[in-house]
Amino acid sequence: MPNFIMSYLGSTVTPGEAGSQFWALIYVLIIFAGVSVAVICMNWIERKALAHFQIRLGPMRVGPHGLLQPFADALKLMLKEDIIPAEADQFVFWVAPLIGLLAAFTVYTVIPFGPSQAVSDMNIGILFMLGVSSLGVLGIVVSGWASNSHYPLIGALRSSAQMVSYEVAMGLAVVSAVLMTSLNASGTGTLSMIGIVQAQQQQGVWFIFKFFPLGFLAFVIFAIAMVAETNRAPFDMAEAESELTAGYHTEYSGLRWSLFMLAEYAAMIAVSSIAVTLWLGGWMRPFPNLLHAPAWDFIFSLFPGLTFGGLAAIAMIGAARMPAHSFFRIQRIGLAVFAALLAFSALLLLVIAIAGRSADTSVAARFREGIDYVYWFVLKVAVFMYLFIWYRATWPRYRFDQLMRIGWKVMLPISLGVLLLTAIVGVILP
Amino acid sequence: MSAETNEVSSRALLSSDASNRSALERSHLDLETAEKPYLDSNELIINMGPQHPATHGVLRVILKLDGERVLGTECVIGYLHRGVEKIAENRTYTMFNPYVDRMDYCAAVSNGLGYCEAVEKLLNVVAPPRAQYIRVILTELNRIASHQLWLGTHALDIGAMTPLFYTFRDREEILKIFEKYCGARLTTHAFRIGGCQYETYAGFEKDVNNFLTFFAPKIDEYETLLTTNRIWLERTKNVGVISGADAIALGVTGPVLRASGVKWDLRKAQPYAAYSEFDFEIPVGTNGDTYDRYLVRMEEMRQSMRIIEQAVSRIPEGAIMGKVPKVIKPPVGEIYHSIEAPKGELGYFIVSDGSTQPYRLRVRPPSFVNLQALDVMVRGLLVADVVAVIGTIDIVLGEVDR
Numbered sequence: 044m045p046n047f048i049m050s051y052l053g054s055t056v057t058p059g060e061a062g063s064q065f066w067a068l069i070y071v072l073i074i075f076a077g078v079s080v081a082v083i084c085m086n087w088i089e090r091k092a093l094a095h096f097q098i099r100l101g102p103m104r105v106g107p108h109g110l111l112q113p114f115a116d117a118l119k120l121m122l123k124e125d126i127i128p129a130e131a132d133q134f135v136f137w138v139a140p141l142i143g144l145l146a147a148f149t150v151y152t153v154i155p156f157g158p159s160q161a162v163s164d165m166n167i168g169i170l171f172m173l174g175v176s177s178l179g180v181l182g183i184v185v186s187g188w189a190s191n192s193h194y195p196l197i198g199a200l201r202s203s204a205q206m207v208s209y210e211v212a213m214g215l216a217v218v219s220a221v222l223m224t225s226l227n228a229s230g231t232g233t234l235s236m237i238g239i240v241q242a243q244q245q246q247g248v249w250f251i252f253k254f255f256p257l258g259f260l261a262f263v264i265f266a267i268a269m270v271a272e273t274n275r276a277p278f279d280m281a282e283a284e285s286e287l288t289a290g291y292h293t294e295y296s297g298l299r300w301s302l303f304m305l306a307e308y309a310a311m312i313a314v315s316s317i318a319v320t321l322w323l324g325g326w327m328r329p330f331p332n333l334l335h336a337p338a339w340d341f342i343f344s345l346f347p348g349l350t351f352g353g354l355a356a357i358a359m360i361g362a363a364r365m366p367a368h369s370f371f372r373i374q375r376i377g378l379a380v381f382a383a384l385l386a387f388s389a390l391l392l393l394v395i396a397i398a399g400r401s402a403d404t405s406v407a408a409r410f411r412e413g414i415d416y417v418y419w420f421v422l423k424v425a426v427f428m429y430l431f432i433w434y435r436a437t438w439p440r441y442r443f444d445q446l447m448r449i450g451w452k453v454m455l456p457i458s459l460g461v462l463l464l465t466a467i468v469g470v471i472l473p
Numbered sequence: 474m475s476a477e478t479n480e481v482s483s484r485a486l487l488s489s490d491a492s493n494r495s496a497l498e499r500s501h502l503d504l505e506t507a508e509k510p511y512l513d514s515n516e517l518i519i520n521m522g523p524q525h526p527a528t529h530g531v532l533r534v535i536l537k538l539d540g541e542r543v544l545g546t547e548c549v550i551g552y553l554h555r556g557v558e559k560i561a562e563n564r565t566y567t568m569f570n571p572y573v574d575r576m577d578y579c580a581a582v583s584n585g586l587g588y589c590e591a592v593e594k595l596l597n598v599v600a601p602p603r604a605q606y607i608r609v610i611l612t613e614l615n616r617i618a619s620h621q622l623w624l625g626t627h628a629l630d631i632g633a634m635t636p637l638f639y640t641f642r643d644r645e646e647i648l649k650i651f652e653k654y655c656g657a658r659l660t661t662h663a664f665r666i667g668g669c670q671y672e673t674y675a676g677f678e679k680d681v682n683n684f685l686t687f688f689a690p691k692i693d694e695y696e697t698l699l700t701t702n703r704i705w706l707e708r709t710k711n712v713g714v715i716s717g718a719d720a721i722a723l724g725v726t727g728p729v730l731r732a733s734g735v736k737w738d739l740r741k742a743q744p745y746a747a748y749s750e751f752d753f754e755i756p757v758g759t760n761g762d763t764y765d766r767y768l769v770r771m772e773e774m775r776q777s778m779r780i781i782e783q784a785v786s787r788i789p790e791g792a793i794m795g796k797v798p799k800v801i802k803p804p805v806g807e808i809y810h811s812i813e814a815p816k817g818e819l820g821y822f823i824v825s826d827g828s829t830q831p832y833r834l835r836v837r838p839p840s841f842v843n844l845q846a847l848d849v850m851v852r853g854l855l856v857a858d859v860v861a862v863i864g865t866i867d868i869v870l871g872e873v874d875r
Contacts, residue, residue, distance in 0.1 A: 197856065439628065
């Protein structure tokens, strides 16, 4: 078995490419668990961040600073009575959240967390991703229809119209990024997710800065469209609480409802990953070409450990600042233990970074590389996740017709123009 | 919704469609004719409320929709009816005073002021100047508090969550002053017939002045979030437009009327309390849309601050209670007295038969009358606008249903 692991660690291609079904399965499990954990973290962070935007504290009771709140919520949702309205279409009602969930999670098979850290490197990766992620709307439409109720129906109709109109602008923005991949020596572009990142590496620039402002415009269009695509504020018409009570999931409760939420957050992470891959250099650390000396490699590889160290310090300060009352004793201990766990992770990461600093093919070096890739990727995605929260705290909600107007009359022409100009500039400049 | 409910509500809409159309609701409002079959596949009748996050309480609006477009609305009210007017007939004038706080519970002080002044008029008593000033200060503070509540919930309806928390944070400071003055925060029962029961507490002026300096930048903070926000502009401009003539015909008063360009404010038009002694502007809108109503209310908060500032600096010494008999027995007669409540004209019509209890007491609540304009405002708009318009009319169901 150790040899088996070693043989994998030595490989530089994805399990899908290597034809290793066993490792592909392991990856799928890791990603499923990882995304679920990320959704849990996101749940907590969103509630806390939103609360602090709004001069509240957010969850504070379940666990220190509400750290256990997502688990309490999950438990509550699982224990709730499973209600299917009598008038609903039972089977479709049952299957709708699963469609959304499936669409959101299937996308992750092609997301590259590193050059070999992906389940599979499809040669049509980005196409697959767009296709599958748009299937998520099917779950919403079907749930709205199956509920046999007015508000969900309106929510579902809004959602389908919204997705259709934003898919187009989104697709064109993606195409302009794909176009940029062909601007290398061989002159052939790629649709593979890993290939797109490698193209950015070869050209020495993230596509967001390429042909400024063309790459940037395409990125902005994608960034707007992806908010609409995931039904998040200010484009959350499908679930607009103040208008449609809860939109398409009005009739859902308990576990089924939580599946919708899981799908929504998983989809948010997925589309952010696409944006990161296409425009922000995917797994690459900042300045991989400019600062490419091994010393720089080493310095940048310290970041994961330092990040965890910083988190541990914040948690430790939080524990120290807790009121001295005996009521807070358990909470204080809990937070201190949490800080210790974070500090331990930080230590482990630093040890790996130091042990694997030589650029050889030892296990430590391979580990160090893998951790770096995943770290920079996750960090970039996290920025997007924070933006999602920020949007939600700041902006009112667009009206349905305004959203459609922006989609068709503003974003579509701009993305077409960007695509055209990218093509022209790409022919003239190099 | 079951077929039965559909039928009932459609009949209700039918009857209102067919006959009693005022001249006001002509032509462009007649998007739908009564002859059309009701179970047309293009139309959807949905109930918004009484349990709905955006109907500000227990308002039920029956919406007739074509897709998302609103063909007609019908408000069903009375879910919060407590028979306040009937209760008045069985209570003495003094005993009824706290009940008026429960009508518009967001502006309880204004309600109390209107009632006390109406009875004073009936008794032919005038509150002493110091009491008048205290009344003005508290009423204007209450106007600010009411507008803050409106702003927060209105923004929340349109999808901006955060202003709600900011306004509630600042409204708290006003409620603290109320609490220090009379012990209550919401249903204050601050005034008595003939004046005020309580003298101001030590440091009242300082608290009010502190609030003014605290609050001035806060209005700017709200405006930073909304006034020039692109989405806010798109959601409120040209939404729920009502012309000045239509507004007058429907009896609409308050900020909704002023946003349509009619300069009508009872504080200037028929000065009561001590309002004639203060210098302030009446903000007026031009388009009569949701955005103008927003601007008018924001400016009204600033003007209220001006009034408070003047009143606090000039507050006279002296008695706070006029000469009122122990047992209030107004002479036989009737009186109508109205004041400018935060939401519009709040009037009390009292018929006295010479006993200790009103023979009849009728309240003219601004929310109830303004709510009539909902249908005119939302016809032809989208579902999302219905929510925005309900918010912009600024209704309080306690006052609508009484």
